[in-house]
Amino acid sequence: MDFDFHTHRFLTPPGAGIVNLPEDWVAHPERFTPQLGALYSAGIHPWWTADEARCSLLLRRLPQLLGHPQVVRVGECGLDRLRGAALERQAEVFAAQVALAEEFGLPLTLHVVRAFDLLLQLRKRLRPTTPWVVHGFRGGPALAQQLLDAGMDLSFGPRFNTLAYELVPPHRRYRETDSEEP
Numbered sequence: 001m002d003f004d005f006h007t008h009r010f011l012t013p014p015g016a017g018i019v020n021l022p023e024d025w026v027a028h029p030e031r032f033t034p035q036l037g038a039l040y041s042a043g044i045h046p047w048w049t050a051d052e053a054r055c056s057l058l059l060r061r062l063p064q065l066l067g068h069p070q071v072v073r074v075g076e077c078g079l080d081r082l083r084g085a086a087l088e089r090q091a092e093v094f095a096a097q098v099a100l101a102e103e104f105g106l107p108l109t110l111h112v113v114r115a116f117d118l119l120l121q122l123r124k125r126l127r128p129t130t131p132w133v134v135h136g137f138r139g140g141p142a143l144a145q146q147l148l149d150a151g152m153d154l155s156f157g158p159r160f161n162t163l164a165y166e167l168v169p170p171h172r173r174y175r176e177t178d179s180e181e182p
Helices: 023-027 052-066 087-104 116-126 141-149 162-167
Strands: 004-007 017-020 039-042 071-080 108-113 132-134 153-156 173-175
Touching (some): 017 071, 039 052, 052 071, 071 087, 071 116, 116 141, 141 153, 141 162
Parallel strands (some): 108 132
16 A cells, blocks of 8 residues: 555654554644644544533534644544444534535545434535545445445445455545554
8 A cells, every 4th residue: 555545553664654643642732743744533432422521622623634734634433333422423524524624725535434424414504515425435336326426435444345445446446454553
């Protein structure tokens, strides 16, 4: 893999991928000390929405990171039916991040678990202009086509459906490790 679209590896060589910032750095953007030439994404993961006070803090502080020139994506953000706050709250936090992505002109990296129906509804309602990429996509070809038709791109990790991968045009698919391990 030449470029790692989504990783949690802080030792990723500059220019080799996009490193997703952890919750603590979103909560304390003053601690963000980027490696020269490295690229980052910053957002509020749906798992982090369960603690209302903490989530509100993250929403207030996230814009400080999004204004940094080395932060090139909002995310990972999204919807997860298995973890995090109630889906309605996750949708509110997600919509706030979509608004920030629009304000800063940044694309989104999406974490979606069993909530593609809601994601598609929100995309129609919010009508974003910045690109959205579903990371770690493992679904089948029918879902892949539905997401492509809605204007989203897909990123594939180590485990994926080969038919879905082959369906996605090369200019609309990415590869990722989604890993903290070297």
